[in-house]
Amino acid sequence: MRDQHPPAADAPAAPTLTPERPSRPGPPAAVPTLLPPPRSAPVPAPHRPVPAAPASRARALAPWLRLLPGLALVACATRLPSFRLPLWNPDEGFLATQARLLAEGGALYRDVVDRKPPLMPWLYEGAFTLWGDTSLTPVRVAAVLAQLATALLVASLARRRWGSAAGRTAGLLHLLLSVGLNPEDTQAAAFAVFLLPATVAALWCADRRHWATAGAALAAAFLVKQTGAVALLPVLLLWWRAGGGGRDLARLALGGALPVLATALATDPAGFLFWTVTGSGSYASFSGSVPHVLARALVNAALLAAASAALLVPLARAGRAPADLRLWLGGSALAVVTGLHFFGHYYLQLVPPLALLAARALHRRPAVARAAALRATAGLAALFVLWGLLAPRPDTDHAVRLAHAVRARTAPGERVLVWSMHPETYWLAGRPPASRYLTAGLLTNHSGGRSGARTGEPYAVPGTWHVFRAETAADPPHLLVDDSRGGDWAPRHLPTLRTLLAERYRPAGTVDGARLYVLRDR
Template sequence: MSGRRVGGAGAPPPRDLARLALGGALPVLATALATDPAGFLFWTVTGSGAYASFSGSVPHVLARALVNAALLAAASAALLLPLARAGRAPAELRLWLGGSALAVVTGLHFFGHYYLQLVPPLALLAARALHRRPPGARAGALRATAGLAALFVLWGLLAPRPDTDHAVRLAHAVRDRTAPGERVLVWTMHPETYWLAGRPPASRYLTAGLLTNHSGGRSGARTGEPYAVPGTWHVFRAETAADPPHLLVDDSRGGDWSPRHLPTLRALLAERYRPAGTVDGARLYVLRDR
């Protein structure tokens, strides 16, 4: 884009729109061709119908959306006033920002990292707005932004991490009860437990999400085997039957994706495993014939 086009507010010519569409389509097409086009379409579009549904608790969804939007606004607080005074933005940046906002909303999960895609267009819009401000105002906005960035870095370094601490404690228990190389299955939404424990997973499904439709971003959504990604339970049964995990950890802690709601997993536990204690609320099971 030329400096004239970025600074202006008129509609971009058709050639620019065509180049923009081509630039967006080529990486996606190249990725699909480099992997498996049918599988790529399934895992990115057609296999995510339940994930993108409108089921779930509306207050929970709204709370997540507002809290994460407020965090982004707080991080950008020093730039909001210049942005508000900057006038109509160039069409290219408005299109970029609008597409990013649509991607944040799609699926109604509102994870914090979804909002990161709003940062690049907002940064360009802020740079344009500050360029039109007096030097003193620019310096003040930059100093305030640097201060806010420092606060967020400190927050990231010092804030409690209960989920990470839980995963570490669980990984220690897994490592103590298995030998190196022994496969384990951790029924969890935190796959870092495998890495922390240094044990190979017994299934390609590192979290319970694809097998149950459970997701941390939405409360009250439909969960269970009928709402899994098609074909996943067939693969899961084959994997656990061919080489049963030496240790099975139920880390659902009474959630709606716990084994008591899942006939296949419940039967696997009843037929082949015996209880081996609990760790931080998670239940451990070992093979009966070990």
């Protein structure tokens, strides 16, 4: 048939079907690079730090979640004796009396004074405001938390340097060694215990080059107690090793100076400067019984050495320690020596660097020797805890009996003067003090171990007797308690107090050797 033609020989073959896309009009092949990427292609995002995945965060927290319960249990066990007594030492009594006056509207460094910065009185005041002012249980719970925080920071410092096992050891050692002194020094919820977390935090921040935060931690340590400032020495060494940059030093200085300046402005700047720095020269200078002070220094050093007995040989064999830890231990020893009083709670500043050095030393020993040293240290700590649970406290018993006598002879709100080194009588009796000076030490320069030539009115804090005369003349105390019990700071050695008693008061009995006097015109 004519309409059927065979294909021409040179005609192109029929196209075969392929999965390729059909051709479509468009620009030349080199241009598609200018087209937007397909919808399935990722669009580049600006560079930002990628947050850690939840799994990695959990892995980072896991060692601390395992460590925390154990350290918390040890902290509670070692601080258990602190809940046994209403008071452990005069520092607690001083702080409790201060806090009650502040809670009633008093002003620090004007209505009540002390040679210490204000952070601890404010802590007590806050606890009294929230939970009442008749018990120290809240601040003792806070003391447990302070020791736990210190142990965790010590553990973190050791872990960063020597590994997880050394971190666990260091945290445990801090808690065990922190009870290795007389219980009245270790169990009191006072300055030394709350000083420790701030000083360790300063080293922790400096070790990570957080200079402003390190300065703030140093400020907090100073505002608890002046000797906390010695932590500046190892912090400066770490700053120097990090390069010694001027900006970093400025951050450190500002971080430390601003909180102290703000605190001074929140109180009375002149009073803050006088009572925390310039007015403590007589207290810091040495005078008194050399044998008594030397015996106290040796006894407290021996107690801490006994608590550390299982660690002394590993420490001696550990070789040269890191310079910052040696400087930290040396600065803490300087804090112990300051004032040449050698009270037991001064030695607590030695514990964190000692725990770090001991952890380093133990982890250079075989595992069997390390475990034996830890068991021995735990056993020694248990003996100190048992001491705290069973030892009698005659000073506390005397203060309680005296407070009952004061309460029986006065009405609520009537002012009382307790001529004593134990201001806890005011707090226990629930009676306001008749003077801003809560102890006889501020008016006589008397303190533990100081006696004789440099005790009396001429050696008082400058200006205090003038203020004391004005206070007692304007509103004489309803009851005056002479609790000097024959000491060289007794009223018979002090003309002003002797005259006041002779002119205005008559005897009203004795309690445990303390003499009570009431106003003649009552």
